[in-house]
Amino acid sequence: MTETLTLPQVIEPTIFELSSPGRTGVTFPEPDVPRSDLPAELLRADLPLPELAEVDVIRHFMHLSHLNYSVDGGFYPLGSCTMKYNPKINEDMARLPGFLFTHPLQPIETVQGSLALMYTLQEWLKEISGMAAVSLQPAAGAHGELTGVLIMRAYHRDRGDHRRTKMLIPDSAHGTNPASSGMVGLQVVQIPSDSRGNVDLNALKAQCDETVVGLMLTNPNTLGLFDEHLEEVIRTVHECGGLVYGDGANLNALVGVMRPGDIGFDILHFNLHKTFSTPHGGGGPGSGPVGVAAHLADYLPSPIVGIIEEGTDDLAPLFGFIHPPRSIGRVKAFHGHFGVLVRAYTYIAMHGAEGLRAVAENAVLNANYLRARLQDTYHIPYNRVCMHEFVAEGRFPGSDVRALDISKRLMDYDFHPPTNYFPLIVHEALMIEPTETESKRTLDAFADAMLRIAEEARTQPELLHEAPHRTPVGRVDEVKAARDLVLCCWFPENQ
Ligand SMILES: *Cc1c(COP(=O)(O)O)cnc(C)c1O
Numbered sequence: 001m002t003e004t005l006t007l008p009q010v011i012e013p014t015i016f017e018l019s020s021p022g023r024t025g026v027t028f029p030e031p032d033v034p035r036s037d038l039p040a041e042l043l044r045a046d047l048p049l050p051e052l053a054e055v056d057v058i059r060h061f062m063h064l065s066h067l068n069y070s071v072d073g074g075f076y077p078l079g080s081c082t083m084k085y086n087p088k089i090n091e092d093m094a095r096l097p098g099f100l101f102t103h104p105l106q107p108i109e110t111v112q113g114s115l116a117l118m119y120t121l122q123e124w125l126k127e128i129s130g131m132a133a134v135s136l137q138p139a140a141g142a143h144g145e146l147t148g149v150l151i152m153r154a155y156h157r158d159r160g161d162h163r164r165t166k167m168l169i170p171d172s173a174h175g176t177n178p179a180s181s182g183m184v185g186l187q188v189v190q191i192p193s194d195s196r197g198n199v200d201l202n203a204l205k206a207q208c209d210e211t212v213v214g215l216m217l218t219n220p221n222t223l224g225l226f227d228e229h230l231e232e233v234i235r236t237v238h239e240c241g242g243l244v245y246g247d248g249a250n251l252n253a254l255v256g257v258m259r260p261g262d263i264g265f266d267i268l269h270f271n272l273h274k275t276f277s278t279p280h281g282g283g284g285p286g287s288g289p290v291g292v293a294a295h296l297a298d299y300l301p302s303p304i305v306g307i308i309e310e311g312t313d314d315l316a317p318l319f320g321f322i323h324p325p326r327s328i329g330r331v332k333a334f335h336g337h338f339g340v341l342v343r344a345y346t347y348i349a350m351h352g353a354e355g356l357r358a359v360a361e362n363a364v365l366n367a368n369y370l371r372a373r374l375q376d377t378y379h380i381p382y383n384r385v386c387m388h389e390f391v392a393e394g395r396f397p398g399s400d401v402r403a404l405d406i407s408k409r410l411m412d413y414d415f416h417p418p419t420n421y422f423p424l425i426v427h428e429a430l431m432i433e434p435t436e437t438e439s440k441r442t443l444d445a446f447a448d449a450m451l452r453i454a455e456e457a458r459t460q461p462e463l464l465h466e467a468p469h470r471t472p473v474g475r476v477d478e479v480k481a482a483r484d485l486v487l488c489c490w491f492p493e494n495q
Pocket residue numbers: 080081140141142143173174176177218222247249250271286288
């Protein structure tokens with residue numbers, strides 16, 4: 001690996017630099033409407049457009065796409081994100097013309113198949129989670145949180161209970177939890193973790209009073225640990241009149257094994273792009289359906305898909321939209337990210353109940369295997385049997401190597417780095433989530449690289465400080481990048 005140090009940094013040419021006057025990649029068809037001149041003020045003679053042949057364009061973007069790291073390209077142990085492989089059959093199903101070419105304003109009689117799929121997905125998510133009703137509208141986990149907090153607020157207000165303004169959130173929580181509570185105007189109260197990584201029960205009890213809206217709880221939490229007093233935590237919050245919101249981002253560890261609804265969660269979001277293998281997509285659509293217990297079903301975002309005319313022996317039921325009576329309203333245009341719903345439906349249908357349980361079991365097994373291989377070399381502060389991920393410290397006694405250095409060096413070994421510096425309660429955190437889709441061979445290759453990097457940290461720390469060495473862009477100055485943003489695309493005059 002060391003010899004790669006001498007490789008020069010590759011500077012990728014931009015499409016403008018590849019441009020050559022007179023080359024062209026398109027032939028326009030003869031217009032089938034009369035020609036007319038555009039207003040002169042709409043035409044910009046100084047607009048630099050690159051001139052390239054089709055092959056130049058294809059090679060340029062093909063090449064750039066190969067520079068991207070992806071789940072299809074390699075191991076992606078980004079903790080909390082559940083970067084599992086996205087089966088290609090999901091894509092085939094989402095591209096079926098009957099799904100692809102529907103319009104959300106079509107009469108419901110013409111989109112019964114799509115509505116049946118949404119209805120079935122709602123039913124499956126209810127079955128998987130133990131919740132009583134589900135809305136597919138929210139566009140992501142964070143959006144599901146916002147939806148859930150709005151439901152909690154509406155529920156308390158409806159009961160004439162106007163004193164409740166406090167949302168309790170453990171210190172291991174994802175940043176979206178306090179953010180979504182803050183957006184609804186609630187006061188966020190942080191609950192510390194105890195020495196075993198659980199919610200600190202005494203701290204929780206001290207905060208539970210008649211001003212509590214509820215608790216937002218991620219279980220297993222972002223340390224990858226199942227709360228050892230889960231039932232007592234939930235009971236404590238309920239006893240003071242609060243509701244318990246489950247951040248379902250870590251459902252991959254539980255699916256088919258334990259149902260949050262059965263143990264008392266009042267609300268839960270699902271991240272379809274985590275647990276149910278839909279793409280995280282370079283900024284593209286995710287999906288964060290929300291499930292609620294029976295006493296909150298009337299508050300779900302409207303509309304949800306329901307049966308509006310029961311079927312008979314000869315006739316299929318008629319699916320349509322129903323409007324929960326106390327709905328908090330619409331949280332998304334139309335009906336959520338339908339293409340993503342088709343992918344999640346396909347994933348669940350392909351696995352079945354047994355298959356989903358195997359997903360959770362293997363996700364937990366893989367994480368514990370990696371934990372066991374790394375625990376003698378990397379300090380793991382809350383080291384007990386983990387669920388689908390674990391958090392190690394990226395630092396060594398007497399060394400100035402940091403988690404960031406280890407992560408950057410991993411890129412030289414062709415691995416995506418784990419999540420860094422989160423959760424905040426672990427110093428130099430490296431949060432590692434392998435998922436069930438990885439083979440033992442991949443897990444071993446990753447563990448070998450991690451052990452080798454620990455050795456390099458001792459013998460050649462500069463190798464880590466200067467990493468990555470094999471990527472088109474080397475170590476970026478993150479402070480400068482944040483302070484001195486260049487968001488505009490390349491134009492000759494910006495050079
Ligand atoms: C991913 C994640 C979220 C937010 O979900 P998005 O779908 O990314 O909006 C919230 N909490 C935890 C613990 C997460 O891992």
